[in-house]
Amino acid sequence: MLYDLGNFLTTQMMPETPMQAVNILFALIVLMGVRLGLETVARSAELLFPLFILLYTAFVVLIVSNIKLENIQPMLEKGVGPIWSAALSFISIAFLTHIVFLMIFPFVDQPDQARRAFLTGGLIGGLVLVVLIVLAVLVFGPDLTARNIYPSYSLAKKINIGNFLQRIEAIMAAMWFISLFFRLALYMQSIMIAISQIFNLKDDRPLIFPIGMILIVMSVIIYPNVPYQQSWDAKIWTPFSLSMGLFLPLLLLCMHGIRKIWSKKKTGTEG
Numbered sequence: 001m002l003y004d005l006g007n008f009l010t011t012q013m014m015p016e017t018p019m020q021a022v023n024i025l026f027a028l029i030v031l032m033g034v035r036l037g038l039e040t041v042a043r044s045a046e047l048l049f050p051l052f053i054l055l056y057t058a059f060v061v062l063i064v065s066n067i068k069l070e071n072i073q074p075m076l077e078k079g080v081g082p083i084w085s086a087a088l089s090f091i092s093i094a095f096l097t098h099i100v101f102l103m104i105f106p107f108v109d110q111p112d113q114a115r116r117a118f119l120t121g122g123l124i125g126g127l128v129l130v131v132l133i134v135l136a137v138l139v140f141g142p143d144l145t146a147r148n149i150y151p152s153y154s155l156a157k158k159i160n161i162g163n164f165l166q167r168i169e170a171i172m173a174a175m176w177f178i179s180l181f182f183r184l185a186l187y188m189q190s191i192m193i194a195i196s197q198i199f200n201l202k203d204d205r206p207l208i209f210p211i212g213m214i215l216i217v218m219s220v221i222i223y224p225n226v227p228y229q230q231s232w233d234a235k236i237w238t239p240f241s242l243s244m245g246l247f248l249p250l251l252l253l254c255m256h257g258i259r260k261i262w263s264k265k266k267t268g269t270e271g
Helices: 002-013 019-036 038-066 081-094 096-103 111-140 142-147 151-157 170-198 205-221 226-270
Strands: none
Touching: 002 019, 002 170, 002 205, 019 038, 019 170, 019 205, 038 111, 038 151, 038 170, 081 096, 081 111, 081 226, 096 111, 096 170, 096 226, 111 142, 111 151, 151 170, 170 205
16 A cells, blocks of 8 residues: 555656655554554544545536546446456445454453444445445446546546635545554554564564555655556456455354353253
8 A cells, every 4th residue: 555655646646756765654644643543543534534625525516517427328238247356346445454453352341332332334335335436437447447546536637616615636635644644553563463462462563664665665665666566456356356355254253152062062061
């Protein structure tokens, strides 16, 4: 994700700025939030959420005038078959990555409310992405949308109200930066919790700086170029996310159920 941020800024907004500088600056902000703790990150999310919703609503309302219904025709031209792979890719991005929240659930004071918030937030996030995809297809058409690396950013460039309100693509960038900050902060926090539990560390804050250095270095070298990234996302990401976000949790859940049944049988036999 940090690579995506640096690549976006250096190709779309600040082409003369080195990617390393952008990644370091954003990573420092993420590390600052992680060091202040989960509660601070959660409260900042509460403060920024209304701003995100306001920007998103304004973006959707302003882009509606550019919609062309003929761009979605013909629908289901090749049947339902091609939809399954696209739906699987969407699920892997929008929902399977939420497995990271399971690392944070044990630290929540009210797990029942956290479970409901987890499901509600996942549905709202998925709906936000669906609306963006539909708008991109309605405005650009399926071919141009598929070829565009940042279709939502290109959508913002299409906004033109009376030749006065236009070129407000910074709205889309600000929304993306806000969501990216919280995703990176949660991933970093989960990695720190996992490492501290594996090595039985009492305090995980000393891990922030070394993990942050690894984050910055990996964001520069993880993808040699954009074609490699697109190939990796198309061929590797979906099975990887399925294994980590679906199959492994199901395996752990089955093992928990087997252990529970075995313990009951053992207790009944001893009794």
